[in-house]
Amino acid sequence: MLANLHEMFYQWFIRKLYLRDVSLYFPIMSNAPEYLNFAYPDFSVQYFVSTFRPGKITLEGKIPRSKLxxxxxxxxGVDGLPIYSKSDADLSTSYVETVDLDVVAALIVRFYRKDPKESFENYLPTLSVAKKEVTRSARLAASKKLEKLLLPKIAKQNIRIAEILPTEPQFFKPNDQMLKSLFPNPFAHYLIARPSNQQGYIDITTPSFSMDDYRFVGFMVSNYSTTETDDSISLSGNRRYRIxxxxxxxxxxxxxxxxWKSSNAFPILVYREVRIKKLGLAKHKIMLGPTQLKRIMNYPEIHYFK
Structure with missing residues (x-):
């Protein structure tokens, strides 16, 4: 009962945020670690957020494929789960997308950058709904303010999940419900591990990358309570790594x-892959352990110092 009340309050809070910014054109940006370090971000990923009331919206934009x-x-929706999504594999380079919303919603436009220093504000889509433009400085200030407002709420929301999180020092796939409220990318799939020691290394052979399948593999050292990332690394395809x-x-x-940050009181290791095909991790919504994962993917093995 208490958990349901926490969830209801969180959704009320998110809805309030959606409506607060509904008149503004992409007022929020994530560019971790400096801006909106939330929901286990990789430092090479930049995304922008705009919110909408129910109704028909049309997005028109251009994808800078060579840079991404x-x-x-x-x-x-207000529960932080996807209600509509398309990747660059589904879209033309110059795209026009029309969506009929029956709920208050947030749009997240994600750019997985080849150059982590490049900003993609100039590639945001035009919208059929009239919105007020915001300056870059206003966007950065609003993103910083939202991070301070959001992280304590996320920490409270994660208390119950943290209590049932398996004490597994090797990577496992969490149940998809554990990602609720974290605005997951529907094309991204995650493994997590609760380290038995904060010193060690990971061995992995990355899969081959292609436009119609694997696009991205990376690791993060993060804080499970706040979902902040302390550090991240993005990998190339078809290579053997020791991290x-x-x-x-x-x-x-x-x-x-x-x-890791020395102040991290709830350290967690995170693996992320972005994949177009609905195979491997993408086929499973339930929790999977190391033995099961080794049958369906290039499994990352963790070795801890004694």
Whole structure:
């Protein structure tokens, strides 16, 4: 009962945020770690948010394919779950999309960047609904303010889930319900691990990348309570990697390294893949353990220091 009340309050809070910004043109941007470090972001991903009342909306834009690993447009309800989504595999380079909304919703436009320093504000779609333009400085300030407002609510929302999170030091796939309220990318699939030690390394052979299947593989060291990412790394396809992780600075031989913040009281390791085909992880909504995962994917093995 208490959990349901927490969920109802959270959805009321999110709806209030949607309606607060409904007159503005993409007033919120995530560009972690500086802006809106929330929902386990990878530092190479930039996304923008605009909200809508019920009704018909048309988006018209152009996808800068040569600059991106992946692009998508997704609409979310107040529960933080997708109600409509298309990726660049579904869209023309110059696209026009019309959606008839019957609920208040948020649109997230995601850019998985090849150059993490490049900004994609100039590639946001035009909208059929009249909205007030915002300056870049106003967008950045609003995103910072929202992060401070949102993270305590997320931490409260995650208390119940944290209590039932398996004590599994190797990667497992969480039940999709555990991602509720985190505005998941429908084309992204996650593994998480609760580290038995904050020092060690991950071995993985990445799958081959192609336009019609795998687009992205990356790892993050994050905070489960707040969903903030401390550090992240994006990988190339069809390569063998050893990725070290720890709290302090890396040793010289550690080419790829993820560093936890010393203040992180709830450390968690996160694996993310973005895939177009509905195979492997994409076919499963329930929790899967290491043994099951090794049968369906290039499984990342974690080795902890003693």
């Amino acid at each position: 690993h992946f692009f998508s447009i997704t609409l979310y 070290w992780f720890g709290v302090g600075p890396p040793d010289k031989h550690m080419k790829y390294y993820l560093q």
